Amino acid sequence: xxxxxxxxxxxxxxxxxxxxxxxxxxxxxxxxxxxxxxxxxxxxxxxxxxxxxxxxxxxxxxxxxxxxxxxxxxxxxxxxxxxxxxxxxxxxxxxxxxxxxxxxxxxxxxxxxxxxxxxxxxxxxxxxxxxxxxxxxxxxxxxxxxxxxxxxxxxxxxxxxxxxxxxxxxxxxxxxxxxxxxxxxxxxxxxxxxxxxxxxxxxxxxxxxxxxxxxxxxxxxxxxxxxxxxxxxxxxxxxxxxxxxxxxxxxxxxxxxxxxxxxxxxxxxxxxxxxxxxxxxxxxxxxxxxx
Amino acid sequence: xxxxxxxxxxxxxxxxxxxxxxxxxxxxxxxxxxxxxxxxxxxxxxxxxxxxxxxxxxxxxxxxxxxxxxxxxxxxxxxxxxxxxxxxxxxxxxxxxxxxxxxxxxxxxxxxxxxxxxxxxxxxxxxxxxxxxxxxxxxxxxxxxxxxxxxxxxxxxxxxxxxxxxxxxxxxxxxxxxxxxxxxxxxxxxxxxxxxxxxxxxxxxxxxxxxxxxxxxxxxxxxxxxxxxxxxxxxxxxxxxxxxxxxxxxxxxxxxxxxxxxxxxxxxxxxxxxxx
Numbered sequence: 049x050x051x052x053x054x055x056x057x058x059x060x061x062x063x064x065x066x067x068x069x070x071x072x073x074x075x076x077x078x079x080x081x082x083x084x085x086x087x088x089x090x091x092x093x094x095x096x097x098x099x100x101x102x103x104x105x106x107x108x109x110x111x112x113x114x115x116x117x118x119x120x121x122x123x124x125x126x127x128x129x130x131x132x133x134x135x136x137x138x139x140x141x142x143x144x145x146x147x148x149x150x151x152x153x154x155x156x157x158x159x160x161x162x163x164x165x166x167x168x169x170x171x172x173x174x175x176x177x178x179x180x181x182x183x184x185x186x187x188x189x190x191x192x193x194x195x196x197x198x199x200x201x202x203x204x205x206x207x208x209x210x211x212x213x214x215x216x217x218x219x220x221x222x223x224x225x226x227x228x229x230x231x232x233x234x235x236x237x238x239x240x241x242x243x244x245x246x247x248x249x250x251x252x253x254x255x256x257x258x259x260x261x262x263x264x265x266x267x268x269x270x271x272x273x274x275x276x277x278x279x280x281x282x283x284x285x286x287x288x289x290x291x292x293x294x295x296x297x298x299x300x301x302x303x304x305x306x307x308x309x310x311x312x313x314x315x316x317x318x319x320x321x322x323x324x325x326x327x328x329x330x331x332x333x334x335x336x337x338x339x
Numbered sequence: 340x341x342x343x344x345x346x347x348x349x350x351x352x353x354x355x356x357x358x359x360x361x362x363x364x365x366x367x368x369x370x371x372x373x374x375x376x377x378x379x380x381x382x383x384x385x386x387x388x389x390x391x392x393x394x395x396x397x398x399x400x401x402x403x404x405x406x407x408x409x410x411x412x413x414x415x416x417x418x419x420x421x422x423x424x425x426x427x428x429x430x431x432x433x434x435x436x437x438x439x440x441x442x443x444x445x446x447x448x449x450x451x452x453x454x455x456x457x458x459x460x461x462x463x464x465x466x467x468x469x470x471x472x473x474x475x476x477x478x479x480x481x482x483x484x485x486x487x488x489x490x491x492x493x494x495x496x497x498x499x500x501x502x503x504x505x506x507x508x509x510x511x512x513x514x515x516x517x518x519x520x521x522x523x524x525x526x527x528x529x530x531x532x533x534x535x536x537x538x539x540x541x542x543x544x545x546x547x548x549x550x551x552x553x554x555x556x557x558x559x560x561x562x563x564x565x566x567x568x569x570x571x572x573x574x575x576x577x578x579x580x581x582x583x584x585x586x587x588x589x590x591x592x593x594x595x596x597x598x599x600x601x602x603x604x605x606x607x608x609x610x611x612x613x614x615x
Contacts, residue, residue, distance in 0.1 A: 062614070063613055063614060064613055065615075099610050101609055102609055103609065228348050228353060229348065229349065262363065263367075264612050268359070289359060
């Protein structure tokens with residue numbers, strides 16, 4: 049049986065204090081190592097804090113061995129694979145909300161957040177550049193895809209990762225809680241859990257999500273990390289509102305069993321999807337919306 | 340079509356979130372104490388309950404600040420809270436502070452007199468804040484913030500406000516659930532700035548009705564016409580919209596004239612929690 053011991057860290061961060069946040073990452077690596085974790089995922093912007101505003105350009109780091117923040121993380125990635133959230137800066141000084149997948153001392157993949165919410169309480173598009181690619185990549189546990197928060201509020205990024213071969217989707221968020229009603233769960237938590245379960249079910253794949261906790265001014269991040277299996281079953285869930293390391297044991301053989309029963313991947317007609325998208329974007333109405 | 344206007348909240352979740360908010364946002368500044376102006380009304384009672392739960396009763400200072408015309412019920416109800424929670428307390432009459440000023444500038448207008456009293460209380464609270472290394476906990480609810488039923492730099496002044504996103508009717512729900520005594524929850528809300536004053540009498544509306552309208556307009560983004568279709572009087576909708584708009588200034592820091600390339604408030608943007 050092929051298994052993966054997956055750790056989901058839901059942490060508080062200090063806003064703009066990257067050294068304090070690095071120390072917390074390394075402490076979670078120690079704890080995760082004790083529990084046999086092979087892949088540990090941190091939330092969105094886990095090294096910096098979330099509402100960065102004018103702090104953003106001052107906190108950029110590169111996931112290279114000569115970077116003082118990434119050096120200890122790359123060293124730690126020889127013990128277990130890591131996904132960490134940070135501000136990336138390209139050679140032309142554009143800043144991206146980013147997640148790096150670190151393994152065996154190097155960065156295997158960097159994802160730049162593609163959808164920057166700039167509405168309601170969010171103002172990301174004002175401070176960050178939009179990422180421009182959605183790619184799955186190979187790891188020692190199989191093919192993986194990484195998305196950041198608003199990326200998975202849109203259906204197309206998980207869909208693209210699915211077509212690109214991701215059998216494990218890793219979602220990292222800094223999701224502020226909102227929507228207090230009579231239910232025992234905030235609306236934002238309900239929504240995220242709902243779509244995570246839906247993606248796992250629709251794509252017959254593993255979907256893991258981790259989310260910040262703690263406050264930034266009046267914004268409360270709700271935590272509640274989850275892992276859903278290819279049947280859409282909840283394998284593990286972290287507590288709401290508290291720091292926690294949630295460990296899940298993934299039986300990767302479930303991918304085969306589910307897809308033998310339910311061959312949605314086999315039957316997916318993405319050439320048809322492509323034709324229809326081309327048609328839609330070619331006509332006047334579609335062209336207006338194509339982005 | 341009549342919309343479903345439910346202002347019901349999950350009070351145990353609200354309590355958990357607001358207690359965490361107070362605990363985390365006070366202690367991350369390096370402080371551990373809070374000061375609350377306790378009027379005897381439901382808002383400040385609830386803030387005091389939440390602060391005591393977040394920081395421990397011994398770390399909360401409740402200050403009663405009666406004026407000579409304040410109702411004796413107010414003082415007694417505030418004492419109920421102090422006794423129930425076992426918080427630290429002080430009583431400071433503002434009469435001797437306010438009277439000379441009222442006489443000197445001969446103010447008869449009750450609104451101006453009320454504002455002076457509210458600001459005198461602010462001075463006391465901020466002095467206690469500095470004297471005891473404590474943050475001032477706000478008591479303003481979403482209804483009064485939206486309607487502007489508050490004194491700028493008076494009762495609206497605080498370091499952090501746990502109630503600002505709860506409508507008055509939701510404050511009552513949470514207060515009941517958390518154990519605020521019924522006489523305090525059920526009595527007519529009053530700023531107690533002059534004898535016989537009530538919020539609802541002064542504003543000419545009921546909290547129950549205005550909260551429903553605000554919920555549609557603000558939270559649910561209803562168009563004013565849709566609110567009228569939902570059964571709200573045109574004149575009521577228009578008056579509430581006007582109150583919201585006219586009082587926007589109370590919800591903002593002073594506006595700064597932009598001259599340079601980088602100006603506080605426009606393009607010098609950091610959260611207050613920066614670095615903590």
